[in-house]
Amino acid sequence: MSSQPQLSHHHILIEHADFFLVAKPSGLSMHSDANVPGIMVHLEALTGESLYPVHRLDKGTSGVLLVARHHAAASGLSQLFQQRQVQKFYTAIGGNKPKKKQGAIQGDMERSRNGTWKLCETRHNPAVTQFFSHGTGQGVRLFVMKPSTGKTHQLRVALKSLGAPIIGDNRYKGAPAERLMLHATVLEFSWQGELIRGIQHPQEQPDFMPLDWALFPDIARPWTYPWP
Numbered sequence: 001m002s003s004q005p006q007l008s009h010h011h012i013l014i015e016h017a018d019f020f021l022v023a024k025p026s027g028l029s030m031h032s033d034a035n036v037p038g039i040m041v042h043l044e045a046l047t048g049e050s051l052y053p054v055h056r057l058d059k060g061t062s063g064v065l066l067v068a069r070h071h072a073a074a075s076g077l078s079q080l081f082q083q084r085q086v087q088k089f090y091t092a093i094g095g096n097k098p099k100k101k102q103g104a105i106q107g108d109m110e111r112s113r114n115g116t117w118k119l120c121e122t123r124h125n126p127a128v129t130q131f132f133s134h135g136t137g138q139g140v141r142l143f144v145m146k147p148s149t150g151k152t153h154q155l156r157v158a159l160k161s162l163g164a165p166i167i168g169d170n171r172y173k174g175a176p177a178e179r180l181m182l183h184a185t186v187l188e189f190s191w192q193g194e195l196i197r198g199i200q201h202p203q204e205q206p207d208f209m210p211l212d213w214a215l216f217p218d219i220a221r222p223w224t225y226p227w228p
Contacts, residue, residue: 004027004028004036004037005025005026005027005028007025007039007042007043007046008046009046010023011023011024011025011046012046012047013064013198013199013200014196014198016069016191016196017069018068018069018070018072018073018076018077018191019054019066019067019068019069019073019077019191020043020047020051020066020067020069021064021065021066021187021196021198022039022043022064022065022066022067023062023063023064023065023200023204023205024039024057024061024062024063024064024065024184025062025205025207026059026060026061026062026179026180026205026207026208027059027060027179028042028059029059030053030056030057030059031053039065040053040067043067049069051067051068051069052067052068052069052070052071052073052074053067053068054066054067054068054074054077054078054081055078055081055086055150057184058153058156058180058182060168060169060179060180060182061180061182061183061184062179062182062183062184062202062205062208063090063183063184063185063200063202063205064184064185064186064187064198064199064200065184065187066086066187066198076191077189077191080189080191081150084148084149085189085190086187086188086189087146087186087187087188087189087223088146088147088150088184088186088187088188089144089145089146089184089185089186089188089222089223090143090144090145090146090147090155090182090183090184090185091142091143091144091145091182091183091185091202091219091222092142092143092145092155092159092166092181092182092183093136093140093141093142093143093166093167093181093209093211094133094140094141094143094159094162094164094165094166094167094174094181095140095141095159095162095163095164095165095167095174095175096135096139096140096141096164097141097163097164098133098141098159098162098163098164099162099163099164100162101132101133102131102132102133103130103131104128104129104130104131104228105119105127105128105129105131105158105161105162106123106126106127106128106129107119107120107121107122107123107126107127107161108120108122108123108124108125108126108127109126109127109151109152109153109154109157114171115171116153116157116171116172117151117152117153117157118157119157119158119160119161126149127147127149127151127154127157127158128147128148128149129145129146129147129148129149129154129155129158130145130146130147130148130227130228131143131144131145131146131158132144132225134215134216136211136212136215138211140167140175140209141164142211142216142219143159143164144218144219144222144225145158146222146225146227153171153172155182156169156171156172156180156182157172159172160172160173160174166180166181166182167180167181167209168180168181169181169182177209178207179207179208181208181209183200183202183205183208184200185199185200185201185202185219185220185222186198186199186222186223188223199220201213201219201220202219
């Protein structure tokens with residue numbers, strides 16, 4: 001338990017009557033597993049409320065997580081995700097030699113061995129990810145990614161398919177690191193006529209790989225990239 005990330009009120013980025021936008025640390029699962037409390041347990045203890053998850057982030061992924069504060073909000077917010085009306089932007093650090101430096105990665109995803117997934121050339125119900133990348137001068141590459149679907153392990157499989165798996169992604173043969181270098185930077189949606197935009201810069205996660213972030217000012221406003 002002592003090695004688990006501890007949550008405090010500074011992890012709550014936006015408090016709304018219907019939801020919280022929360023900065024999830026790496027290393028916390030969504031739900032409790034083998035008597036190890038998940039982030040929902042931590043959040044309910046922190047807020048004193050019964051909360052509802054409306055999407056998920058992998059255990060190793062840090063960043064902006066949306067949780068509903070009551071059942072009606074959970075239903076409405078879940079519909080936004082199902083209707084692809086939530087914009088999600090991620091920051092990842094991956095291998096230095098991707099097959100291409102920007103564009104789209106798309107294909108059907110199939111279960112592979114040991115809980116992994118693989119990207120196929122077919123496109124019956126494809127995972128779709130748009131991305132841009134930057135050289136860092138540190139032997140790794142910085143990726144800004146915008147998935148338009150929400151498949152399991154989608155971004156991790158996408159970068160592996162480029163030959164640039166995410167640093168710290170043991171499952172997909174990324175270079176070793178203390179954690180998975182994947183961060184949900186921005187979550188953006190419209191709620192009751194208001195634009196909601198939860199933002200957490202990856203440098204605010206103390207265990208994320210340090211870069212000279214001043215070289216990449218648009219990481220904090222990824223919606224300004226020239227997405228198709």
